[in-house]
Amino acid sequence: MVKRNANIAKLKGSYLFPEIERRKRxxxxxxxxxxxxxxxxxxxxxxxxxxxxxxxxxxxxxLGTFEGYHGYGPPFGGEALRAALSVHHYxxxxxxxxIFISDGAKPDxxxxxxLFGQDSLISVQDPAYPAFVDTSVLQGRTLGFNExxxxxxxxxxxxxxxxxxxxxDLDKAKGTDLLILVSPNNPTGKAFNRKELQTIxxxxxxxxxxxxxxxxxxxxxxxxxxxxxxxxxxxxxEAAIEMNSFSKMIGFTGVRCGFTVxxxxxxxxxxxxxxxxxxxxxxxxxxGASNIASMGALRALSPDGLRAIKxxxxxxxxxxxxxxxxxxxxxxxxxxxxxxxxxxxxRGKKEDSWDxxxxxxxxxxxxxxxxxxxxxxxxxxxxxxxxxxRESLHQxxxxxxxxxxxx
Amino acid sequence: MVKRNANIAKLKGSYLFPEIERRKRxxxxxxxxxxxxxxxxxxxxxxxxxxxxxxxxxxxxxLGTFEGYHGYGPPFGGEALRAALSVHHYxxxxxxxxIFISDGAKPDxxxxxxLFGQDSLISVQDPAYPAFVDTSVLQGRTLGFNExxxxxxxxxxxxxxxxxxxxxDLDKAKGTDLLILVSPNNPTGKAFNRKELQTIxxxxxxxxxxxxxxxxxxxxxxxxxxxxxxxxxxxxxEAAIEMNSFSKMIGFTGVRCGFTVxxxxxxxxxxxxxxxxxxxxxxxxxxGASNIASMGALRALSPDGLRAIKxxxxxxxxxxxxxxxxxxxxxxxxxxxxxxxxxxxxRGKKEDSWDxxxxxxxxxxxxxxxxxxxxxxxxxxxxxxxxxxRESLHQxxxxxxxxxxxx
Numbered sequence: 156m157v158k159r160n161a162n163i164a165k166l167k168g169s170y171l172f173p174e175i176e177r178r179k180r181x182x183x184x185x186x187x188x189x190x191x192x193x194x195x196x197x198x199x200x201x202x203x204x205x206x207x208x209x210x211x212x213x214x215x216x217x218l219g220t221f222e223g224y225h226g227y228g229p230p231f232g233g234e235a236l237r238a239a240l241s242v243h244h245y246x247x248x249x250x251x252x253x254i255f256i257s258d259g260a261k262p263d264x265x266x267x268x269x270l271f272g273q274d275s276l277i278s279v280q281d282p283a284y285p286a287f288v289d290t291s292v293l294q295g296r297t298l299g300f301n302e303x304x305x306x307x308x309x310x311x312x313x314x315x316x317x318x319x320x321x322x323x324d325l326d327k328a329k330g331t332d333l334l335i336l337v338s339p340n341n342p343t344g345k346a347f348n349r350k351e352l353q354t355i356x357x358x359x360x361x362x363x364x365x366x367x368x369x370x371x372x373x374x375x376x377x378x379x380x381x382x383x384x385x386x387x388x389x390x391x392x393e394a395a396i397e398m399n400s401f402s403k404m405i406g407f408t409g410v411r412c413g414f415t416v417x418x419x420x421x422x423x424x425x426x427x428x429x430x431x432x433x434x435x436x437x438x439x440x441x442x443g444a445s446n447i448a449s450m451g452a453l454r455a456l457s458p459d460g461l462r463a464i465k466x467x468x469x470x471x472x473x474x475x476x477x478x479x480x481x482x483x484x485x486x487x488x489x490x491x492x493x494x495x496x497x498x499x500x501x502r503g504k505k506e507d508s509w510d511x512x513x514x515x516x517x518x519x520x521x522x523x524x525x526x527x528x529x530x531x532x533x534x535x536x537x538x539x540x541x542x543x544x545r546e547s548l549h550q551x552x553x554x555x556x557x558x559x560x561x562x
Numbered sequence: 563m564v565k566r567n568a569n570i571a572k573l574k575g576s577y578l579f580p581e582i583e584r585r586k587r588x589x590x591x592x593x594x595x596x597x598x599x600x601x602x603x604x605x606x607x608x609x610x611x612x613x614x615x616x617x618x619x620x621x622x623x624x625l626g627t628f629e630g631y632h633g634y635g636p637p638f639g640g641e642a643l644r645a646a647l648s649v650h651h652y653x654x655x656x657x658x659x660x661i662f663i664s665d666g667a668k669p670d671x672x673x674x675x676x677l678f679g680q681d682s683l684i685s686v687q688d689p690a691y692p693a694f695v696d697t698s699v700l701q702g703r704t705l706g707f708n709e710x711x712x713x714x715x716x717x718x719x720x721x722x723x724x725x726x727x728x729x730x731d732l733d734k735a736k737g738t739d740l741l742i743l744v745s746p747n748n749p750t751g752k753a754f755n756r757k758e759l760q761t762i763x764x765x766x767x768x769x770x771x772x773x774x775x776x777x778x779x780x781x782x783x784x785x786x787x788x789x790x791x792x793x794x795x796x797x798x799x800e801a802a803i804e805m806n807s808f809s810k811m812i813g814f815t816g817v818r819c820g821f822t823v824x825x826x827x828x829x830x831x832x833x834x835x836x837x838x839x840x841x842x843x844x845x846x847x848x849x850g851a852s853n854i855a856s857m858g859a860l861r862a863l864s865p866d867g868l869r870a871i872k873x874x875x876x877x878x879x880x881x882x883x884x885x886x887x888x889x890x891x892x893x894x895x896x897x898x899x900x901x902x903x904x905x906x907x908x909r910g911k912k913e914d915s916w917d918x919x920x921x922x923x924x925x926x927x928x929x930x931x932x933x934x935x936x937x938x939x940x941x942x943x944x945x946x947x948x949x950x951x952r953e954s955l956h957q958x959x960x961x962x963x964x965x966x967x968x969x
Contacts, residue, residue: 211622215619216612
C-alpha cells in the first residue's frame with residue numbers, strides 16, 4: 156500500500172491562507188451579519204485596464220476561428236512576450252531566451268525545487284513568502300518543525316527585523332547552497348537598495364551561493380536608489396535566478412501569468428548549465444501559461460500598458476501610505492508601504508501574531524495576516540495588504556480609529 | 563556551489579517532443595521550401611466552438627470592470643465548474659468536492675509525485691504518455707536508464723503489444739505501490755473495456771496498489787462496453803486517482819484547463835487521507851487554472867457544449883478511420899483509431915521507430931511520433947495523431963500512397 160510523502164507530515168499546520176479562511180468562516184458562522192473587510196490576503200481588487208481585457212477578449216474570440224486558433228504554445232513561452240519582457244521590463248539587460256513564461260510565481264517556485272540536489276542547503280530571508288520554505292519541506296530538504304526554536308530544522312533562517320533594518324546577516328548563510336530573498340519583501344515591505352543588493356551579489360559570488368530572487372512586487376518600487384531587478388547589479392547574472400509575475404503588477408492574480416529568468420551564465424557545481432536543466436524541467440512538468448493570459452501580459456508591456464501599471468500600483472501605494480499614517484497615529488510600530496503594497500506592524504514586542512489577528516477580526520471585523528505565518532522572525536507582527544478599494548480602506552480606518560483611539 | 567538534481571542526469575536524451583522539433587528544424591534548414599505536414603504531436607487544430615470562445619471573451623472583458631473583476635479563485639477550483647463536472651462529466655458518481663481543477667494533466671502529473679513516499683515502487687503501462695515516467699525519474703524514484711534492457715531501472719514496465727491485445731500482465735505489478743494506466747491509451751489507442759477495467763480494479767484492491775488513471779482521451783470512446791471513467795467500476799473510488807483535461811476534449815491545449823479526481827475514500831498505508839494531502843500540495847504549489855480558461859471549461863459542460871465535444875471528437879475520429887484504412891491498404895500493421903485519436907502502427911517487427919520517423923520525414927515530408935518515445939514496448943511503432951484538418955489529411959494520405967504504393 157502506497158506510503159505518504161513523509162515530508163508532508165513535517166509541514167506545520169495548514170498553509171497560512173487556508174488557516175485564515177478557516178478562522179474567518181468560524182467567525183462568520185457565529186456572526187452572520189458581519190461586514191468583514193479584508194486587509195489580509197494579497198489579492199488585487201482593481202479591474203484590469205480595459206484595453207488589456209479587450210485584447211484578451213479579442214484573442215479568445217479568435218480561438219473560435221480557423222485563422223485565430225492556437226493550440227500548444229512554444230514550451231518556454233511565446234517569442235513576442237519573451238522579447239517584450241527583455242526590452243520593456245529588463246531594458247535589454249536580460250536576453251529574451253533567458254526568460255521563461257509561467258502561470259505564476261508559486262508554481263514556478265515548486266518547479267524550481269526539482270533543479271537542485273536533494274542535499275542542497277537553504278538559507279532564507281525571514282520573514283518571507285511561505286511557498287519557498289513549504290516547497291522545500293515538501294521536497295525533503297528539511298527535518299521537522301522545531302517548536303522550541305521555531306522553524307524547520309535544516310533551514311538557515313536569516314532574521315530581518317527593525318533591529319537590523321531588515322537586512323540579513325549574510326554571514327549566517329555561509330556554507331549554504333541557495334539564498335532565498337524576496338524584495339520588495341512580502342510581508343515586511345523592505346526593498347533592498349543598490350548598495351545592499353551589491354553586497355548581496357558580491358557575497359553570493361564569493362561564497363558560490365545561488366540566489367533565488369523573488370521580485371514579484373518590483374513594480375511598486377519608487378525609491379530611485381532601489382533596483383527593480385537584481386540584474387541591474389554587476390555580476391548578478393552569474394549569481395541569481397529571478398522570479399516575477401503579472402499578478403500584482405496589473406491585477407492578473409486570477410488570470411495567471413508570470414516569468415522566471417534563468418541566465419545562461421549560471422552553472423552547477425559540476426559545471427553543467429542550470430538553464431539547460433530548467434528547460435528540461437519545464438518541458439517535462441509544465442505545458443505553458445494560458446495563451447489568453449499571455450496575450451494580456453504582452454499588451455501590458457506596451458507603452459499604455461506600462462503607464463497603466465504605474466497608475467494601478469500608485470493607487471495601491473496611496474492606500475499603503477494612508478494606512479501607514481493612520482496606524483502610526485494609533486500608536487503602532489509600522490514599516491513598509493513605501494516600495495511595496497504591504498504594511499508590517501506590531502504594537503508591543505511581546506504580542507503574538509495570531510492574538511493580534513483575532514483582535515482585529517473580533518473587535519474591528521478586519522482580516523489581516525499574522526506575521527508568524529511568514530517565518531519565525533515574523534512573530535509579533537501583522538501584515539496589512541493595500542489591495543483594497545479606497546472606500547473600503549476608509550471604512551477600515553474608521554473602525555480602527557474607533558477601536559484604538561478609545562482604548 | 564549548488565549541486566544539480568542528480569535525477570535529471572538520468573533522463574535519457576531530451577523530452578520526446580523537443581527532440582522531434584529538433585529533427586524537424588534540422589530537416590527544414592536543408593530544405594527550406596518543404597511543406598511539412600504533421601501527424602506528430604497531439605495538438606488540436608479545429609477552432610473552439612464560438613459560443614465557448616465568446617463566453618471567455620465576455621468574462622475577459624468583465625475583468626476590466628469593478629463588477630466583473632475576479633482575483634484569486636478558490637484554491638481547488640470554482641464551485642460551479644466542479645459541480646458541473648460532477649453532474650455532466652461524472653453523472654454524479656463523483657461528488658464535486660473530490661474534483662480538483664488544474665491547468666492541465668501534465669502539471670498535475672508532476673504535482674502528483676509530491677504525494678508519495680520516496681521509495682514508492684511504480685509499475686507503468688508500456689507504452690504510455692512519457693510524463694509519468696519522466697517525472698518519476700526527476701523525483702528520484704528510479705535508477706539510471708538501462709540501454710541493454712531498455713528502460714529505467716526501478717520501474718516495472720508492463721508491456722502492452724498486439725501479442726497480448728494491449729492488456730498488461732498485471733501479475734508483474736505485484737509488489738509495486740502505484741499502477742499507472744493511460745486509457746484510451748496514448749499512444750496505442752487501446753481503451754480498456756468494462757471487463758478489463760473490473761479485472762484491473764479488483765487486482766488493485768486485492769494487492770493494495772493505487773491506480774493512477776489518465777483518462778485524457780475519454781471523450782473519444784465510442785464502444786458501448788468501454789467506460790469513460792474508471793469510477794464506473796465497482797470499487798474504483800477505493801483504488802484510483804483519475805486525471806483528465808479539456809485539451810483534447812474541446813481544443814483547450816493552449817487555453818489550459820484540466821481536472822484530477824482524488825476520492826475521499828483513498829488512504830495511505832498509515833491510514834491517513836490521500837485527498838487531505840493533495841489539498842495541501844495544491845494549496846502550497848499551485849494557484850489555480852486561469853479563471854478565463856475555467857469559464858470556457860464551464861461553458862463546455864453545458865448541453866450545447868457537450869454536443870460540440872461530440873461533434874469535434876467525431877471529426878478527429880473520422881480522420882483516424884481514414885488514416886487507419888489507408889495505412890492498412892498500404893501494408894502497415896495498424897491499431898487504435900476506434901476509441902482514440904491515435905493510430906499505432908509498424909511495418910516490420912524489426913524496424914526501429916526513429917528510422918521509420920526519418921523515412922516519413924525525408925520521403926513524404928510528414929511528421930509522426932516515434933513509438934520508442936513512449937516506452938520500450940513502443941519500439942518499432944510510430945504514432946500518427948488524427949489532430950489535423952481534413953484537407954491536410956488528404957494531402958498526407960496522397961503522399962503516403964505515392965511513397966508506399968510505388969515501393
